[in-house]
Amino acid sequence: MSAFAVFGNPIKHSKSSEIYALFAHEIGISKEYKLILALHDNFHYLLHNFFKLGGLGANITSPFKENAYFLCNQLTERSKKARSVNTIKKLKNGTLLGDNTDGIGFISDLKRLNWIDNNNHITSQESTTTNILLIGAGGAAKGIVPMLLNTITTCHINIVNRTFARAQKLTSYYQEIGYNNISCLPLYKLRYDTNKYSLIINATTSNIYNTIPKIPSVLVNPETKCYDLFYTKQDTLFITWCKKNGSNYCSDGLGMLVEQAAHSFFLWHNLFPTVDPVINHLRSALYI
Template sequence: MDSFSVFGNPIKHSKSAEIYALFAHEIGISKKYNLKLAVQDNFNYLLHNFFNLGGLGANITSPFKENAYFLCNQLTERAEKARSVNTIKKLKNGTLLGDNTDGIGFISDLKRINWLDNNNQITSHEEEPITNILLIGAGGAAKGILPILLTTITTCHINIVNRTFSRAQELTSYYQEIGYKNISCLPLYKLRYDTNKYSLIINATTSNIHNTIPKIPYFLITPDTKCYDLFYTKQDTLFITWCKKNGSNYCSDGLGMLVGQAAHSFFLWHNTFPTIDPVINHLRSVFYM
């Protein structure tokens, strides 16, 4: 019986089992980790059956993170705020604890690549009292990173744009209602009139899967603009290629975030934090998309 699994659709491309195996080897743990393909009609059953048969922990990937949120008996504060779950731990009393490690994995990667300093401010050559962040997307990936962005980078203002504006409005309203005033949204087409200078632009959409890029104006990109794509491929993603073409000297894909969030999941399950950099380097050298 598998002790740990990741549930998603699609799932064949997932690197979660390989990452877990590398972490487990470092720590000296011998537990089985497998990939579980699910659909909306059977996800709830498969997840509960997994834990009923002895499963200890699960990762949840697209498109089931919001489903998993409602299946947990307890939630961490970051999962509660994100309203989505990517990590579940079965507690000793049999109840399920839901967490969301996407945000902390993202912040960990910003620090790893030196985009975030010791004061949790985005590194810059210019002195700005407020850091403007443009978040493209309002789905599960955006929801996972928003809580920690708002609470960690305290001098930031986050502007959300999304192809469906109503989803950006809904997300913005939720965070404003729970006390965060440094967040706003605007329709995607209005970015052409936007005069904000963005220190960090985050692509949290699935545009790469569809071989497209978000329709944002090229003039938002400057040499100092940091551009982060939550997606990752062996070569530069389409979004990163576009950002570099338009002048950004600071671009990163989401592989570091993937390994970072997995490390925090591993810590939740085993109370031991694994080493991240060797796993990132290994995946860079061998993985394919």
Template sequence: MSSFAVFGNPIRHSKSAEIYALFAHEIGISKEYHLKLAVQDNFNYLLHNFFKLGGLGANITSPFKENAYFLCNQLTERAEQARSVNTIKKLKNGTLLGDNTDGVGFISDLKRLNWLDNNNHIASHDKPTMVTSILLIGAGGAAKGIIPMLLTTITTCHINIVNRTFSRAQEITSYYQEIGYKNISCLPLYKLRYDTNKYSLIINATTSNIHNTIPKIPSFLVTPDTKCYDLFYTKKDTLFITWCKKNGANYCADGLGMLVGQAAHSFFLWHNLFPTIDPVINHLRSALYM
């Protein structure tokens, strides 16, 4: 039985095992890490059986993060607020602790990119504003994972959510407002054409790249100083990043750094040792071009 594993569907192209192996080699840990393909009908059974037979930790990827949330005995605050779990640790008493490292992994990557300054403001080469406006495109699991950390980390920020299905954006906005966050709102996608906000950070948290499309947002929202981040990553620039650059964005990044960042925080939860992130990002980036 492997000590660690990632559960998802699809799972064949997951980088989790490779990332874990690189971290483990650096730290000097020898543990197995396997890929576990699951479906909705057997995910709960496979996960419980994994831990019953000696598993120590698990990563959870799409589409099971919300399922995992309900299977844990304890939750970290960030998992509780995200209402989804991407990392589980089996505690010494046998109970399962659920965490969500997506948000902290995202913040780690913003810092790595020098997009956050020492005061946790979005770094700006333009005239600074009193409130950092963030446009979050998408209201699914990926968005839920990063919203709490954005709201609690970035100084004086306000998140505006747009989504193809507006009711979904309303639902997620209402949830965070109800638990005390007032600096979040939403609007229908078509109303962006009348939006006068100057966004410091635009995040694509949709699956548009999988469908070979880009979110339908007005190009005037992108300026040379706007930071544009796509949670997706590909061998070349994603379609969204290509579109942002075409419309004048000078600061663009894909989600590979976030992927490694969230994995590093999962590793820390399991082993209480934090691995080095940059060499792993560089390794994976080089491998994409091989």
């Protein structure tokens, strides 16, 4: 029986076991980590059985992060704010602690890229307020919003989504729990938006469908940081579009993937692994 696993659907493409193995080798830990394909009908049973049979920790990926939230006995503050769980640790008393490392993984990658300075400002921005455009209002967006609002000094997040009602729902939730520096806008109204965005984040699944979010090119300038939570062998379509429209600062989500896994590893083992060699290894492997 594996001590650690990741649950998701689909799951074959997951890099989690490879990342864990690289972290474990560095730290000197020998624990098996496996991929578990789950369905909505059996996710609860598979997760419960995994821990019953000796599992110590689990990662949860799409589409089960919100389900996992309700299956934990205890929750970290960041998972409560995200209302989703991507990491579970079995405590010594047998109860399950749920955490969400997506947001802290994203912030950690922005720092790795030197896009955040020591005062928690986006680097090279001209205005005193950091305007952030978040494209997408699904699970990926939910995981990163609270950490952005808690970390970036004097920031304001504007959410746009193909379905405006979802953007409104997500915005209302964060406003209700005390965040006033977040708003939303119908996608078509972006053409009239006069905000200058320091950071634009693509949290949609548009790359899967070979499309890009329909945002005005005028929002991008040479200093605009453009981040795609998705990653591919070459530049994602979104990054290609951002570069074409002048951005000198673009990154895909591979770094975030490794960073959030490192924070999961820390939760389980109380040891923080080195991320750069793992990011470089995975990046190189994409081209093989």
